[in-house]
Amino acid sequence: MQNAAILTVDDDPSVSRAVARDVRRRYGDRYRVIRAESGPSALDALHEIKLRGEQVAVILADYRMPQMNGIEFLEAAMDVFPLARRVLLTAYADTDAAISAINIVDLDHYLLKPWNPPEEKLYPVLDALLEAWLATPAVTMPETKVVGHRWSAHSFTVRDFLARNLVPYRWLRADEAEGVRLLTAAGMSEADVPVVITTDGKALARPTEADLAAHVGMATTPASDLYDLAVIGAGPAGLGAAVYGASEGLRTLLVEQRATGGQAGQSSRIENYLGFPDGVSGAQLTDRARRQALKFNTELLTTREVVGLQRSGSATLLHFGDGTAVTAHTVVLATGVSYRLLDAPGLADLTGRGVFYGAAATEAPSCAGEEVYIVGGANSAGQAAVYFSRYARKVHILIRGEDLTRSMSQYLIDQIEAIPSIEVHPRTQVVGGEGRDHLERLILCDGRTGLTTAVPTSWLFVFIGAEPRTDWLGDVVARDGSGYVLTGSDLLADGRRPAGWTPSRDPYHLESSMPGVFAAGDVRAGSVKRVASAVGEGAMAVSLVHRYLEAR
């Protein structure tokens, strides 16, 4: 990458020289290696690089530095080069500080000093970070811009779609000078917003998600009409299945109706996924998993919804919402679950305009200094509360039960208790929402007294009652009363195989009532609703796919 820099900063001159020397030895032919000996001088260097219109790929900062420690420096550096990958250099004794930095500055990695031999401890880390940085769309192309209204549901949908698909963009309000300038340049007006200006200068007025996907370089049309394996849903289970399927030589299609990552992609920090002792944000995990799936030649389609399955000889036809179809020898259903809508007067009209389902991380900076309400008592709600507390003046968690202990992991309860700006309101329900162009107040009901109160707020984030959206499957595969897909031994009633079952064997463990169609992750009846189990089931489904294909 011509002109891109790797910046290292350490106040100890000998260490500073050693880091720069090791980095230069391996990357000096492709990157400019810049060395600084204090936070302020490194910041000056970053500003200078910015002014020259050049880029910074990776920043390595020592933790213990006078004037400005490594975390403070990285936080300031994020404002200048938000896409640069961030590494903190620490001594073993400072590991705790490094772990807390993961939340503060969205650290990509911390490296324990000394890192000898660099071939083992330094270069693999930097190789992975540089690869990730190069794959960031904004690095290789100019920026996508979104011009819209602050309180427009459509503007929110566009921003949320781009953010969840990891497409960097710049958000400009239609009533600020730069927004007006862009609209004028595009020959458009406020009546056309949201307007998306693509990196090749095309202006899209009120785009659909499919328009956006096509214009920001995501594939939306299948390259073939026959696959070994079609995976429906690109959450952890689907991504897991795609990685294993494609890496094991199956021609694999992964179909996602909205954004890769599924529910996990909305998580601000997953702390219980094996191999990430310091936690990982849903966006980072998704980015890695998506790159891994693509590396093994998975074909990923975004904004394509599968609306029907149909047997076609020994294969299965997948029908898309636009009337087209593809055929696959085997299918993994990995469609997960979605939040149930909160049913209270006034809320439906305010969705996307103050009422949000899921974490809606794009909104967090706008909550600065305000009061935020979160409905739900599970881990997803707890994570959101911790995340929003970094921006909001006060975060209120509303739960129907007495306390969080029945529904939330203890590590999150501990975190919440340690944050004074978070308040838990037991036995409290939202019974209404009001506002003109956006949410202005919520009506809350105290379950003990039945009394209602109106509280002023513009922010409600709902995390309740996830349910599978599997109606489109009809009777094609057997489902339980709540819509979850039945698999394996759950399909055997008193030892009898499901109606219409033709093979001379029982269904495999994750196989549905349609032979060759498997279910993995949250959509499967009886599944554990966790990232690790979803990924594990995705992998296991692929081994059963092989068994199915061999036995045909």
Ligand SMILES: Cc1cc2nc3c(=O)[nH]c(=O)nc-3n(C[C@H](O)[C@H](O)[C@H](O)COP(=O)(O)OP(=O)(O)OC[C@H]3O[C@@H](n4cnc5c(N)ncnc54)[C@H](O)[C@@H]3O)c2cc1C
């Ligand atoms: C905010 C939040 C935080 C969480 N934190 C944690 C945590 O810390 N630790 C943990 O272990 N778990 C956590 N979870 C739970 C975890 O994310 C889920 O268990 C996991 O994502 C389930 O994976 P999945 O692939 O089965 O389904 P999902 O993640 O739900 O993905 C399903 C995907 O399928 C797509 N899809 C659905 N229908 C169709 C269709 N017809 N056609 C095409 N695509 C379709 C959806 O758009 C979605 O992207 C969290 C969940 C949330 C919401």
